[in-house]
Amino acid sequence: MELQIFMQNLLNALQWGSFYALIALGYSLVYGVLLLINFAHGDIFMVGAYLGFFIATFLLGQYAFGLPFALDPTIIFIITLLFTMILTAGLGVTIERVAYRPLRRKGASRLYVVITALMCGLILENGNLALLGASRRSFPELLPKTVYDVGGLALSNTKLLVIVATLVVFVLLETIVRKTKLGMAMRAISYDRMAVPLMGIPIDTVIVFTFVLGSSMAALAGVLFATTYPVLEPYMGALVGWKAFIAAVLGGIGEIRGAFVGGFLLGFVEIFVAAFFPSTLRDLIAFSILLVFLSIKPTGIFGIARATKI
Amino acid sequence: MRRFTSAASYSLLCILLIAAAHGDWINAYIQIVIMFIGINIILSSSLNLINGYMGEFSVGHAGFMAVGAYITSVLNVWLFTSSQVFGPALLSPSSAILLFPVTLLAGGVGAALAGLLVAVPSFRTRGDYLAIITLAVNYIVKSSIENMQVIGGARGFMGMRGVVNSMQDVVNLPWTLVWVCTCVGATIWILYRFVNSTYGKGIIAIRDDEIAAEIMSVDTQRMKMIAFMLSSGLAGIAGGLFAHVLGYINPGTFTIMKSTEVLVMVYLGGMGSLSGSVISAIGLTLILELFRPLQVAKWVIVPLLLILLMLFRPEGILGNRELTDVFPRLRRWFSLQERQP
Numbered sequence: 001m002e003l004q005i006f007m008q009n010l011l012n013a014l015q016w017g018s019f020y021a022l023i024a025l026g027y028s029l030v031y032g033v034l035l036l037i038n039f040a041h042g043d044i045f046m047v048g049a050y051l052g053f054f055i056a057t058f059l060l061g062q063y064a065f066g067l068p069f070a071l072d073p074t075i076i077f078i079i080t081l082l083f084t085m086i087l088t089a090g091l092g093v094t095i096e097r098v099a100y101r102p103l104r105r106k107g108a109s110r111l112y113v114v115i116t117a118l119m120c121g122l123i124l125e126n127g128n129l130a131l132l133g134a135s136r137r138s139f140p141e142l143l144p145k146t147v148y149d150v151g152g153l154a155l156s157n158t159k160l161l162v163i164v165a166t167l168v169v170f171v172l173l174e175t176i177v178r179k180t181k182l183g184m185a186m187r188a189i190s191y192d193r194m195a196v197p198l199m200g201i202p203i204d205t206v207i208v209f210t211f212v213l214g215s216s217m218a219a220l221a222g223v224l225f226a227t228t229y230p231v232l233e234p235y236m237g238a239l240v241g242w243k244a245f246i247a248a249v250l251g252g253i254g255e256i257r258g259a260f261v262g263g264f265l266l267g268f269v270e271i272f273v274a275a276f277f278p279s280t281l282r283d284l285i286a287f288s289i290l291l292v293f294l295s296i297k298p299t300g301i302f303g304i305a306r307a308t309k310i
Numbered sequence: 311m312r313r314f315t316s317a318a319s320y321s322l323l324c325i326l327l328i329a330a331a332h333g334d335w336i337n338a339y340i341q342i343v344i345m346f347i348g349i350n351i352i353l354s355s356s357l358n359l360i361n362g363y364m365g366e367f368s369v370g371h372a373g374f375m376a377v378g379a380y381i382t383s384v385l386n387v388w389l390f391t392s393s394q395v396f397g398p399a400l401l402s403p404s405s406a407i408l409l410f411p412v413t414l415l416a417g418g419v420g421a422a423l424a425g426l427l428v429a430v431p432s433f434r435t436r437g438d439y440l441a442i443i444t445l446a447v448n449y450i451v452k453s454s455i456e457n458m459q460v461i462g463g464a465r466g467f468m469g470m471r472g473v474v475n476s477m478q479d480v481v482n483l484p485w486t487l488v489w490v491c492t493c494v495g496a497t498i499w500i501l502y503r504f505v506n507s508t509y510g511k512g513i514i515a516i517r518d519d520e521i522a523a524e525i526m527s528v529d530t531q532r533m534k535m536i537a538f539m540l541s542s543g544l545a546g547i548a549g550g551l552f553a554h555v556l557g558y559i560n561p562g563t564f565t566i567m568k569s570t571e572v573l574v575m576v577y578l579g580g581m582g583s584l585s586g587s588v589i590s591a592i593g594l595t596l597i598l599e600l601f602r603p604l605q606v607a608k609w610v611i612v613p614l615l616l617i618l619l620m621l622f623r624p625e626g627i628l629g630n631r632e633l634t635d636v637f638p639r640l641r642r643w644f645s646l647q648e649r650q651p
Contacts, residue, residue, distance in 0.1 A: 037438060099617055108624030111367060115577045116620050118570055119613035126609035242445065242566060249442040284453035287446040291427070294443055298435030 004152050009275050010268075015159045015228070017267020018166035022221035023244035024251070024259040025173065026214030032190045032254035033210045035110055036100065039117040042241010043124035044092055044215050048222025049139075049232055050128065052084040056140050077142040077227075084223050085216040092215025093208055095120050101204070121241070128234040139230035162224050169217060170260050177256055182209055190254060246290060252303030261301055266290075317499075324491040331484040341487060343599050345555045348490040349548045350591040352497045354575035355584055356544035361573070362581035362630070363505055364537050365517030366432065367441040370448030371545050371572045374421040376564035377451055378546020379553040382417030383470050384461055386410070386554075391472040395460070403476035410477060410489065414550045421546020422539040424451065429538035433531050436520070448569060455561040466560025470553055486555050493551060497544050502584055504540070513537050514582070574616060580626030585633035590626075 023045050030038045059076045071079075099120055103113050148155045177183035185206045189196050197203050225240075226232060243266060251262025266286070273285045294300075327344065330336050336344075353371060360368045390406040392398040401409070424447070431443050456464045477485040504510040512533045515523035524530050553559045575594050579586030597615070601608040634641045 031438075037441075099621075102621050103624055106624050108620070109581070111361075111581070112577055112620055112624050112626070114367075115574060116617055118573070119617050119620075122570075122613040123610055123617075126606055126613075130606040130610055238566075246442055246445065249439060253438060280457055281453075283449055284457060287449045287453070291431070291443060291446045291450065294435065294439060294446075295431045298431070298439050300439070303439075 005275075007153055009271055011153060011155060011159060013268040013271035014264065015162050015267075016271055017264035018162045019221050019225050019240065019263075020244045020247045020266050021166055021260045021263025022169065022217050022224075023241065024248035024263045025169070025256065026218045027245050027248040028251075028253055028256060028259040029173075029186075029210050029214045031248070033186050033207060034100075034104075035190075037114050037117065037245065038214070039114060039241070039245070040095055040120040040124060041214065041218060042237040042239075042244065043121040044088060044095075044237070045218040045222045045225075045241060045244075046128070046234065046237030047091055047124055048084055048088040048215075048219030049226040049236065050132075050137075050222075051087050051219070052080050052223040052226055053137055053139050053232055055083050056080045056142060060140055062140075073142045073144070080142070081220065081223050085219045088219035088222070089212040089216040092211040092218075096208065096211045101207075121238075125234050125238065132234070134234070137232045139226040139232060141227075141230065143227065158224075158228050162228060165220065165224060166260075169220070170256070173213070173217075173256050176213070182206065186210060250290060250293070250300055252300030255302040258300060258302040265301075317495075320495055324495070327491065328484060328487055331487050332482075341484065342555065343595065345487055345490045345551070347592050347595045348494045349552050349555070350572070350575060350595050351494050351588050352544055352548040352551075353572045354579065354587040354591040355497060355501055356541045356548070357572050358576050358579070358582065358584065358587045359501060359505070359513070359537055359541045361576050362583065362587075363517060364513045364534070365581075366436060367438065368428070368444040368541075369441050369566070369569050369573060370428070370444035370446075370451075371542075372564040372566070372568035373444075373448035373451035374424055374542035374545040375549035375552065375568070376455060376559075376561065377424045377542075377549065378417035378421040379549030379559050379564070380417075380455060380461060380467065381420040381546070382413050382550030383467055383553040383559060385413040385416055386473040387467075387469040389413070390476055391469055393469050393472075395462075395469075403472075404480050406473050407477045407480045407485070410473070410485070414489065414493075414547055417550040418543040418547040421549065422543030424546075425538045425542030426535070428542070429535045432534050432538065445566070448564075448566060452561045452564055462560070464561060466558060466562075468558040470559075471557035474554055474557070486551070490551050490555070493547055497547075498584065498588070500540075500544075505584070517582075578616065578619070578626055580628040580630055582630040583626070583628040583632055586626060586628035586631075589628070589633075 023041065026041045026044070027038060030036055030041070056076060059071060059079060060073075061070070099116050100113055103116060143157060143161070146157050148157070148160075177186060185196070185201045186209075188199075188201065189203060189206060193203075225236075244263065247262035247266040248259050249262070250265060251258025251260070269286045269289055270282055274282045277285060331341050353375065357368065357371045360366050386406065387393055388396045389400050389409065390403050427447050427450075428440070428444050432440055435443070455461070461467050474486055505513065512523065512528040512530075515526065515528050516530055516533060520530055549564075571594075575590045576587060578594060579588070579590030594612075597612060598608065601611060604611065628636065
C-alpha cells in the first residue's frame with residue numbers, strides 16, 4: 001500500500017515535472033546561445049495556452065463562423081497543437097526582433113536585455129488582462145478522459161501523453177543540438193560568439209531558430225497544461241515561469257539535459273513535499289532545498305564552472 | 311561652505327514638506343505619494359549597491375523588505391498598542407515616539423541578517439546562479455511569513471496605524487513623513503560616503519574583476535558580506551516605513567513583482583549611479599501614479615515606455631555617471647568631497 005502511494009506520487013511528479021522541463025528548455029536554449037535570461041518565457045507559455053484555447057474553440061465551432069464540417073476531437077487536438085506551436089513561435093521571434101535584437105546591436109549590457117525581457121512579460125500578461133478581462137476561461141475537453149489501471153495505479157491518458165511528449169521532445173532536441181549543422185552552430189555561438197560570424201555562420205538565423213524551438217516547446221507545454229488543468233488565467237505563466245527558470249538553473253543553465261533533469265527534480269520535490277507535509281509549506285521546503293543545493297554545488301547539476309582568467 | 315549645501319538644501323526641502331503636510335497645504339494623497347517616492351528611493355539606491363556597484367544580479371529585494379516590515383511592525387504593535395494578538399501594550403504608548411527609530415533599526419538589523427542567506431552563497435558563486443539564490447530567498451521569506459499564523463499568515467498584519475496615532479498624540483507632526491525624510495537622507499549619505507571611500511571602492515573593484523581585486527588585497531568575502539548586509543538592511547528599513555505608511559501589510563505585497571519594480575528603477579536610472587537611482591525612483595513612482603486612472607492598461611503602457619526608453623538609451627538615464635558628472639557646474643554647489651576624475 002505504501003509503495004502504491006509512492007508510485008502514484010511518482011507518476012504525478014513525472015507529469016508535473018514535465019511541464020517544468022518543457023518550459024525550462026526554452027530558458028536553457030536561449031541562455032545557451034545568447035547568455036540572456038528570457039524572462040518573458042513564462043508568459044509565452046501563457047500565450048500558448050490561450051492561443052490553444054482560441055484555436056480549439058474555433059475548430060469546435062463555438063463561434064458564429066464555425067467550420068462547415070465537424071471534426072473528430074482528436075484531430076482537433078492535433079491541429080490545435082500544431083497551429084499553436086507555429087503561432088507562438090511567431091510571437092517569440094517577434095519579441096526577439098522588436099525588443100532584443102536592437103539592444104544586442106547596440107551592445108547594451110546583457111542585464112538591460114534582461115530587464116527588457118521582464119517588461120515584455122509584463123506587457124503580455126497585462127495586455128491579455130486588458131484585452132480579455134479577468135474572467136477565467138476553461139479549456140474544452142478534446143481528449144475524452146480514460147483512466148487505465150496499471151497494477152493498482154491510476155494512469156490517465158493525458159498524464160501518459162504529457163510524459164511521453166516530454167520524452168520525445170527531449171530526444172528530438174538532443175538530436176537537433178548534437179547531430180545537426182544548426183545545432184552545431186548553436187553550440188558554437190555559446191562557445192565563442194566573436195569567432196562564429198567570422199566563420200560565415202549566419203548568427204541571426206541561428207538565434208531566430210533558437211527562439212522558434214524554445215517558444216514552440218512553451219506552446220506545447222501550454223496546450224498540454226491546459227488539457228490537464230483546464231483553467232486559463234492571465235497570470236498562470238508568471239509563477240510557473242519563475243519556477244521553470246529555477247529548474248533550468250538547477251540543472252545547469254544552457255544544457256538541454258540540465259533543463260530536463262532540473263524540471264523533473266523540481267517536480268519531484270514539490271509533489272513529495274505536498275504529499276508528506278501541509279501543502280502551504282510546499283514553496284518553503286522546495287526553495288530551501290534549492291538554496292542548500294546551490295550553496296553546495298553552485299553551478300547546478302550539469303553546469304561546468306568556467307575558468308576565469310585575469 | 312560647499313560641504314554643507316547639499317545637506318542644508320535637503321533639510322530645507324524636508325522641513326518645507328513637513329510644514330506643508332502639517333499645515334494641510336497638501337492633501338493626504340499627495341503626502342502618501344511623496345512617502346512612496348521616499349521609500350522607493352531607499353529601495354532603488356540600496357539595490358544599486360548590489361546590482362550596479364557590485365555587478366551582481368539580485369532579484370529578491372522585496373524579501374528583505376518583508377523581513378524589515380514584519381519585524382518593525384510586530385515590535386511596534388507588541389510594545390506600544392493593545393491588540394487582540396499580543397494583549398495590552400508592554401510600554402506606554404507615548405514612548406513610541408522615542409523608540410520608533412529603535413524598532414525601525416531593529417527591522418533593518420533583522421533584514422541584514424536575512425541578507426546573510428544571500429551573502430554566504432555569494433562567496434562561491436556569482437552571476438545567474440546567485441540570481442536564483444536571491445529569488446529563492448524572496449520566496450522563502452514570503453512563504454515562511456505565510457506559514458506563521460501568529461502574525462496573521464497570508465491574511466496580513468495590521469495595527470500600525472495605532473502606533474502612528476500614539477506618536478501624533480504626543481507631538482502633533484506627520485511622523486511617518488518625518489521618518490521617511492530622515493531615512494532617505496541617511497540612506498543617500500551612507501551610500502554616497504561608502505561608495506566613494508577608499509574602502510568602498512573595493513566593491514567597484516569586485517565588479518570589474520573579482521580575482522584581480524583579490525590580488526590587490528581587497529578582502530572580497532568581507533566586502534560582499536558588507537555590501538549584501540548593508541543593502542538588505544536598508545531595504546528592511548524601507549519595509550518598516552512602508553508598513554507604517556500603509557498601516558497594513560500582507561505577504562502578497564512582497565512578491566517578485568515588487569522586486570521587479572525596484573529592479574526596473576535601478577536599471578532605468580543606470581547601474582552604478584546613485585543620482586540615477588534617485589531620479590528614476592521619483593520618475594517611475596510619479597508615472598505609475600499619473601497612469602493610475604488607466605487601471606489595467608497602465609501595466610501595458612508603462613512597460614512599453616520603458617522598452618522604448620531602453621531602445622533609445624540602453625544604458626539607463628544616467629549610465630554609470632552621477633548628476634554632477636553630467637552637469638559639472640553643479641559641483642560648485644553640491645559636493646560632499648572632491649571627486650578625482
